[in-house]
Amino acid sequence: MIEYRSIRVGLLGAGxxxxxxxxxxxxxxxxxxQRIGARIELVGIAVRDLDAERDAELPRELLTTDSDALILGSDIVIELMGGIEPARTLMLQAxxxxxxxxxxxxALIAQHGPELFAAAEQVGAQLSYEAAVAGAIPIIRPLRDSLAGDRVDRILGIVNGTTNFILDRMDQTGATLEDALATATELGYAEADPTADIGGYDAAQKAAILASLAFHTSVPVEAVHREGITEISAAQVDSARRAGYVVKLLAICERLTDGETGEEGVSARVYPALVPRSHPLAAVHGGNNAVFVEASAAGPLMFYGAGAGGVQTASAVLGDLVAIARRHVIGGPGTAESTHAALPVLEIGRITTRYAITLEVADEPGVLEQIARTFADHGVSVEQLQQTVDEGSDRATLVIGTHEAKESALAETVAALVQSPVVASLASVLRVEGAV
Incomplete structure (x- = not known):
């Protein structure tokens, strides 16, 4: 029998x-x-426009434009307005x-997380945000709680459903980026302005959140290296397919140790990369998301599912709500964020990765020797090389796969190749991630 008083919930936003x-x-x-041990009472829903159309029919008497009064009358506030302001001010007020x-x-957690967490910790309040990354997929709570005693070494994530849909369609049908984006827009996967998605901004915000959680340190979104998919061509995707890879936009969070100085730091980055088709992330199709976690004791873990959608994301919100409401019944302060390691965020040049480079070169003696010398001069080793020559042409296409090397050395090699007199054009450069 439920004896605890009703827990009052105020909702900000009804999108x-x-x-x-x-x-x-x-x-x-x-x-x-029954699950909580107390009744949840939705006391109001703050909206900008009382008469706007909603995805669900809601009682008119719950709608209000007075968010201040709603907050003051709530035990738990659910913020689903989006954007930075007034969401930040209202959350701090709550x-x-x-x-x-x-x-x-x-966006708010990525940019102002430390401020919000500090405010919550000061008063013993709980701030939960499972729905901020990967929609319905439970990834925040496993990183924050289940793996808190382990050492997370690396995270590879497909955390943006729009770009995954686009790249998957390009891979499956041979469509161009423009055509795949148009289809994504028609089906509702992409916004009218898709810049946040295809430019990698959305994924970078999520990478900042995941890295902060995984490595117990504050990783600002400005420190996340970001590249989108706007330069990915159908030819690159086709070449990847023939070589046994798929192109995915990855959010990568990694713990790094400098081999010379022993300095430990973290890297957070977003870019399109080649993923072997044998890797679990290669099988993530359509608008789905997946996060692949590599932990020292737990080993490899994969979290997969719907990364967006109203009812799917609502599931994550309600999961947080139930956990907080149970704490109200049991008692005790909120769980503070563990972000006290203060590891430095290292620049992109410090990471180790592999490149797949496609060059158009002159088809004449001595070219391969000059290309090989360029790689050697920068300390980069070639793992594989494939050459094709179009009949009747005076040019050849070289597809070069490197061994692992520092990003800085790989980037310098590419810059030198572009300046080489034997290179007609640089057709493609993609990193290779997720070796299995």
């Missing part, structure tokens, strides 16, 4: 996710009460009022 959260709270209130907060706002 695609917020409206589904409200619907699920109303439809499953009895079941949630924390200061003594409320716990659930959010799915990746």
């Amino acid at each position: 695609s996710v917020g409206s589904q959260v409200a619907r699920l709270l109303l439809d499953h209130s009895d079941e949630l009460a 924390i200061a009022s003594g409320a716990d907060v659930v959010t799915g706002n990746k």
Whole structure:
């Protein structure tokens, strides 16, 4: 029998996710009460426009434009407005009022996480954000709680469904980037302005969050190296397919130790890369997301599922809500973030990776020797080389795969190749990640 008083919940925002959260709270209130040991009372939904269309039919009497009053009357505030302001101000206001907060706002957590966590810790409030990365996939709580006693060495993540849909369609159908993007827009995978997705900005925000959690250190989004998929061509995707790879936009978070100085640091980066088709991430199709975690004791772990969608993301929000509500019943302060390692975030040139380089060169004696000398001069070893010559042409195509090397040395090699008199053009450069 439920004896604890009702827990008052205020919802900020009723977009695609917020409206589904409200619907699920109303439809499953009895079941949630049994799980929590107290009834959840949705006391209001703050919106900008009372008459706007919603993805779910919501009781008119719950809608309000007075977010300040709603916050003051809530035990738990769910922020699903998106953007930085006024979401940041309202979240700080909620924390200061003594409320716990659930959010799915990746941009806000990536940019202002330390400020929000510090505010919550000061008053013993809980700030949870499972929905901020990879939609319905449970990845925040496993990193924060389940793997807190382990040492996470590396994370490879497909964390943007729009770009995965586009690259997967290019791989499966041979479509160009432009055609695949148009299809993604028609089907609702891409926004009218897809810059945040195809430019890698969305994935970079999520990489900052994952790296901060995995390595117990603060990784600002400005420190995340970012490259999008705007330069990926159908020819590159086709060449990857024939070589046994697939192109994926990866968010990579890695713990690094300098072999010479012993300095330990972390790297967070986003870029398109070649992934072997034998790797689990290669099998992530359509708009799905997946996060591959490599931990010292636990070994390789993979989290896979829907990375977006209103009802799917609402599932993650409700998971946080139930966990916080249970704490209200049991008692005790919120769980603080473990971000005290203070490891330096290393620049992209410090990482170790492999390149796949495609060159158009003159088909004449001595070319391969000059190419090989360029690699040797920069301390980069060639693992494999494939040459093809079009009949009747005076040019050849070289596809060169390198051994692992420092990013700085690989980048310098590419710059030198571009300046080489025997190189007609640099057709493609992609990193190779996820070796199995």
